[in-house]
Structures are given as structure tokens and as C-alpha cells.
Amino acid sequence: EIEEEELRARDFIQLLNKKTEEQNNRLTLAHWAYASNITDANLQHQLAVSAEVAKERKENWLEVIKFNWNTFSDYDLKRQFKKYSKLGSDALPEEKLNRLNKITSEMEKIYSTAKICAFDNNSTCDLALEPELTQTLANSRNPEELKHVWVEWRNAVGPHCRLLFEEYVDLSNEAARLNNFTNTAESWLDGYEDPQFRQQIESLWEQLKPLYLQIHAYVRFQLKKKYGDVVSEKGPIPAHLLGNMWAQRWRNVAQFNLPYPDKEEVDLTAELRAQNYTVDKIFRTAEDFFKSINLTEMPQTFWERSILEKPKDREMVCHASAWDFYDRKDFRIKQCTAITMEHFTTAHHEMGHVEYFIQYKNQPVKFRRGANSGFHEAVGDLISLSVESRKHLRKIGLLKSESDDPENVLNNLFQIGLDKIVFLPFGYLMDLWRWDVFEGKITPDEYNCKWWELREKYQGVEPPVNRTDQDFDPAAKYHIIASVPYIRYFVSFVIQFQFHRAVCEKAGQYDANDPSKPLHECDIYQNTEAGNALKKMLQLGSSRPWPDAIEVLTGQRTMDASALLEYFKPLHKWLEQENKKNKVFIGWEKSTKGCVN
Numbered sequence: 283e284i285e286e287e288e289l290r291a292r293d294f295i296q297l298l299n300k301k302t303e304e305q306n307n308r309l310t311l312a313h314w315a316y317a318s319n320i321t322d323a324n325l326q327h328q329l330a331v332s333a334e335v336a337k338e339r340k341e342n343w344l345e346v347i348k349f350n351w352n353t354f355s356d357y358d359l360k361r362q363f364k365k366y367s368k369l370g371s372d373a374l375p376e377e378k379l380n381r382l383n384k385i386t387s388e389m390e391k392i393y394s395t396a397k398i399c400a401f402d403n404n405s406t407c408d409l410a411l412e413p414e415l416t417q418t419l420a421n422s423r424n425p426e427e428l429k430h431v432w433v434e435w436r437n438a439v440g441p442h443c444r445l446l447f448e449e450y451v452d453l454s455n456e457a458a459r460l461n462n463f464t465n466t467a468e469s470w471l472d473g474y475e476d477p478q479f480r481q482q483i484e485s486l487w488e489q490l491k492p493l494y495l496q497i498h499a500y501v502r503f504q505l506k507k508k509y510g511d512v513v514s515e516k517g518p519i520p521a522h523l524l525g526n527m528w529a530q531r532w533r534n535v536a537q538f539n540l541p542y543p544d545k546e547e548v549d550l551t552a553e554l555r556a557q558n559y560t561v562d563k564i565f566r567t568a569e570d571f572f573k574s575i576n577l578t579e580m581p582q583t584f585w586e587r588s589i590l591e592k593p594k595d596r597e598m599v600c601h602a603s604a605w606d607f608y609d610r611k612d613f614r615i616k617q618c619t620a621i622t623m624e625h626f627t628t629a630h631h632e633m634g635h636v637e638y639f640i641q642y643k644n645q646p647v648k649f650r651r652g653a654n655s656g657f658h659e660a661v662g663d664l665i666s667l668s669v670e671s672r673k674h675l676r677k678i679g680l681l682k683s684e685s686d687d688p689e690n691v692l693n694n695l696f697q698i699g700l701d702k703i704v705f706l707p708f709g710y711l712m713d714l715w716r717w718d719v720f721e722g723k724i725t726p727d728e729y730n731c732k733w734w735e736l737r738e739k740y741q742g743v744e745p746p747v748n749r750t751d752q753d754f755d756p757a758a759k760y761h762i763i764a765s766v767p768y769i770r771y772f773v774s775f776v777i778q779f780q781f782h783r784a785v786c787e788k789a790g791q792y793d794a795n796d797p798s799k800p801l802h803e804c805d806i807y808q809n810t811e812a813g814n815a816l817k818k819m820l821q822l823g824s825s826r827p828w829p830d831a832i833e834v835l836t837g838q839r840t841m842d843a844s845a846l847l848e849y850f851k852p853l854h855k856w857l858e859q860e861n862k863k864n865k866v867f868i869g870w871e872k873s874t875k876g877c878v879n
């Protein structure tokens with residue numbers, strides 16, 4: 283029979299969930315107000331609401347731990363109590379929590395408002411990361427201009443965040459210890475509910491590294507043809523030449539790297555502009571795909587309250603984000619959208635977050651999260667894997683040509699590989715660096731040089747100019763200064779292909795034994811069976827451990843690199859042949875540039 287205490291606990295949790303929804307709503311509104319309009323008043327308001335909510339959560343927590351919840355028989359009740367028993371940074375004494383919140387808000391402000399001067403005109407000094415510097419990194423083919431933007435962005439952010447970041451590390455580690463974790467790394471990994479998680483990630487990287495080495499070697503060979511001695515034959519690739527501020531995705535330099543240069547390159551940016559796509563149409567197109575597979579349309583308030591373009595009259599955090607206001611109705615995206623292929627993909631990525639919010643909105647509030655954080659990052663990307671197929675681009679009129687010959691298909695697969703394969707080492711090294719920082723293995727005096735050691739070891743990239751430990755290059759990446767964990771993206775880039783294989787099988791678009799239905803040509807558009815299978819997994823939220831969730835959709839209970847490798851198999855084969863033909867050196871020798879302590 284149900285213990286009296288468990289009956290009391292049921293009533294208690296109903297009340298607590300109601301209070302928690304209201305707290306989360308109040309907190310998210312205050313955070314949104316600051317992130318969408320960076321003023322001191324909005325910062326003060328956000329800090330005040332955070333302090334208020336922390337106080338209430340601490341009082342609630344004191345009640346939660348009075349229950350002997352480990353003995354409860356009801357699985358959902360026990361799991362909710364377990365989650366409530368982890369207070370997080372609210373466990374810090376009030377003034378320390380306030381300091382921690384102030385530091386991360388301050389670093390976000392520095393990052394989001396940083397401006398640099400133009401390469402060829404030092405009286406134009408209002409260039410921001412979005413859209414100006416992002417566009418330059420994507421489109422300039424002038425190594426000197428690329429170097430200027432790369433260095434000046436880091437000068438504008440790194441030194442100003444350096445001391446704040448050191449204090450942030452100490453305060454967040456103190457909060458972790460108050461939650462009985464050794465440090466923040468352990469607290470961040472707790473969400474994956476698996477003591478073997480780091481080993482699993484290392485093993486996935488070992489399986490995927492050979493594919494990365496091939497695309498890295500091929501791109502270095504092509505870049506050397508284009509840029510000459512700026513690129514060494516056997517060394518790491520200079521990071522500023524790869525079309526992206528962090529060299530985390532290289533699709534912007536596809537046009538002079540294509541396997542079949544005289545065949546077609548899918549230039550979505552040009553096509554979107556040629557067809558006068560607006561920001562609204564980009565998001566409506568994304569919504570249309572989700573609706574077509576029986577997921578949900580965006581509620582009216584989404585269109586009224588989202589901010590989808592950079593405002594002209596105020597400073598805003600431009601890094602794209604999706605927001606759940608925990609009232610089951612209010613869901614928003616904030617994105618400084620430009621009419622580019624990258625932002626077209628990002629719109630799908632962010633709307634994937636909102637679809638997940640909506641699918642689990644009727645779960646108890648503590649279960650309204652991803653099965654793990656990697657799931658949340660994978661939903662939108664999963665849809666983009668269908669969208670970016672030539673078959674789908676033709677369906678929605680973004681690809682004119684009628685035919686799909688093997689060379690065109692391989693060119694397209696290569697472009698997708700410049701996003702997906704290339705990202706893997708970066709997705710891994712970001713938290714390899716941070717876990718070591720939180721664990722004290724990397725001390726402040728070596729923050730920057732250890733960063734460049736990891737960048738060379740995993741990504742095979744080097745800085746365009748020598749760095750020192752006075753620089754603080756990790757701060758040049760949003761997630762570092764905003765305290766957003768990053769291994770979630772590595773997880774996402776692996777599991778999204780497992781999800782893709784499952785939904786494509788359900789849609790009859792992929793069959794392992796039928797060469798006429800390869801995984802990389804699958805498009806699940808308008809297939810409600812695929813959508814319904816995806817929906818069943820999303821509706822679980824974090825109510826079950828993530829192996830249960832992934833099993834619902836894929837039948838597997840583990841992360842598995844085989845789906846990604848299956849998707850890119852034709853490209854992997856082509857790269858190996860091409861690199862052999864060109865006698866290209868695979869891997870990289872030590873950098874002649876780097877970091878001087």
C-alpha cells in the first residue's frame with residue numbers, strides 16, 4: 283500500500299509544481315527583458331528577480347529534503363523529488379549568487395555589444411559580430427582582412443572578460459560543492475545520468491576521427507591551392523581562412539573546395555536572396571515542414587513576441603536562442619536573422635527547440651526539459667537533414683536543376699559534411715577545456731595556451747598570429763562567456779543521425795539493403811508516420827532517462843556513430859581516394875604558430 287508520507291508528498295508536489303511554474307515564468311520574463319534590451323535597468327531587474335526566486339527555491343528545497351523520497355514507490359513522484367533535491371547555483375549565499383549572476387550578465391554584455399573597426403577604414407568602428415563580422419568571415423577571400431577581423435574580435439572581448447571568467451569559475455565551483463559535486467564539470471555532466479558518459483564521448487570521437495582527418499586533409503590541400511604559402515602542406519590550417527569566426531563549420535568556403543567544381547554547388551544564400559526570402563518567410567518555411575509531419579504550428583503569441591531581426595534602436599544579445607516561458611502558451615525565438623543559408627538552418631534549429639517545448643508542455647514542470655541537453659539541440663538539426671537534401675530543396679523551389687547525377691549529389695553531401703563532420707572536434711574540445719578549467723587542471727595563467735593546444739590536437743587548426751597568455755581566446759565564443767555547456771552539441775551531432783536513420787526508415791525513405799534509398803538522400807517531408815514516431819519521443823521530455831527516450835524512436839539505448847558514418851559513407855570513400863591520388867599528408871605536424879606563455 284502507499285505510505286502515508288507518499289500520499290502527503292503527492293499533494294506537496296502539486297503545490298510545488300504550481301509555484302515553480304510561476305517562478306520560472308517570472309525569471310524567464312526578466313531574463314528575456316535583459317537579453318532583448320541590454321540596459322542597466324533591465325540588468326538590475328533581472329538580478330532582483332533572480333535573487334527573489336533563489337530565496338523562494340531555497341525555502342522550497344528545505345521542505346523537499348524533509349521527505350524520505352528515496353523510498354517512494356511511484357516512479358514519477360520519486361524522479362520529480364530527485365530533481366527538486368538539486369538546488370543548483372541557488373544554493374550559494376545570496377551575495378555570492380548575486381555576484382555570479384552579475385558576472386555572467388556582464389560578460390554577455392561585453393560580448394554582445396563589442397564593436398571593431400573596419401580593415402580598410404579605421405574611422406568605421408561600429409562593426410559587430412552579427413551581422414558584420416560573421417559576413418566578413420564568410421565572404422572575404424582576403425587573408426589580411428580575415429586576419430584583421432579574427433584578431434580584433436578577440437582583442438575586443440578576451441581581455442575584458444578574463445578576470446570576470448576567473449571569478450566565475452571559482453563561484454560556480456563553490457555552488458557545485460554546495461550541491462555535493464566536486465566541481466562544475468561534475469555538476470554539468472550529472473544531467474546525462476551515466477558515470478560512463480565521458481568515456482562514451484571519447485569512444486565516439488575515436489570512431490569519427492578518421493573521417494574528420496580525411497576532410498581536414500582535403501580542405502587544407504584545396505586552401506593551399508587558393509591561398510599559397512599562408513597554408514602549410516602538413517601543418518594545422520590557419521583558423522581565419524575557414525569561413526567562420528571559430529572555424530567550427532566550414533561550409534562558407536565550399537565553393538572553392540567542391541569535389542566536382544564544374545558541377546553544381548547548392549548556393550542557398552544566393553537562392554534565398556534571388557527569391558526575395560524575408561526573415562518571416564524563412565521562419566514560415568521552417569514551420570511548414572514541422573506541420574507537414576504532424577508536429578505543431580507556432581502559436582499566435584510566438585509571432586507577436588519573438589524577435590527575429592536585430593533591432594536598430596537598442597543593444598541585444600544576438601546569439602540565437604529559443605525560450606520556454608513555462609506557462610504552456612508563451613514560446614519565443616530571439617535571433618538576429620540574416621538572409622543566409624546559415625540562418626535558414628539556424629531558424630530550423632531554433633524552431634526545433636520550440637517544437638520540443640510544445641510536445642512536452644503537459645509534463646510536470648521538472649520534466650519539461652530535453653531527455654538530455656543533446657536531444658534539445660538535435661530536433662531542429664534533424665529536420666534540416668531532410669531540408670538540405672537536393673530532393674527537398676527542389677520540392678520547395680530552392681534548387682532549380684531537374685537532375686540529380688552522382689557528382690551533384692556528392693557535392694551536396696560534401697557541403698553538409700563541411701558543417702557536420704567539421705563540427706565534431708570543436709563540439710568536443712570546448713568542454714574538454716572547460717572541464718579541465720573547473721577541475722583545476724588548467725590554471726588561469728595557462729588558460730589561453732592550453733586552449734590552443736586543444737584546438738591543435740583535436741581540430742588541427744592554428745591561430746593566424748601568435749597568441750600569448752595575455753589573450754583570452756575562449757571568450758571569443760558565446761557559450762564560454764554565457765556559461766552554456768557545449769558537449770550537448772557533440773551529442774546532438776551524433777544522435778541526430780540516429781534519429782534521421784529511424785525516421786527515414788519509418789518514412790520508407792531509407793533502406794540499408796536498398797542502394798536506391800541511401801540515408802543522405804532521405805527527406806521525411808509530409809510523412810506523418812515519421813513525425814508521429816518523433817513526437818512520441820519528444821513528449822517524454824526528461825520524465826525518463828535518455829536511453830529510454832532514444833529507444834522509443836530508434837530501438838537503440840546508446841549513442842552510436844554508425845548512423846553518421848552511414849550517412850557520409852560515399853563522401854568518406856571519395857575523400858580517401860582523392861587524398862591518395864593527390865598524395866596528401868593525412869593529419870598535421872606541430873604548429874609553427876601557437877601560444878607563448
Ligand SMILES: C=C(C[SeH])C(=O)N1CCC[C@H]1C(=O)O
Binds near residue numbers: 601602603628631771
Ligand atoms: C544556435 C545555437 C543556439 Se542553441 C547554437 O549555439 N549552436 C547551434 C550549433 C552549435 C551552437 C553554436 O552556434 O556554436
Ligand SMILES: [Zn+2]
Binds near residue numbers: 631632635658659
Ligand atoms: Zn540550440
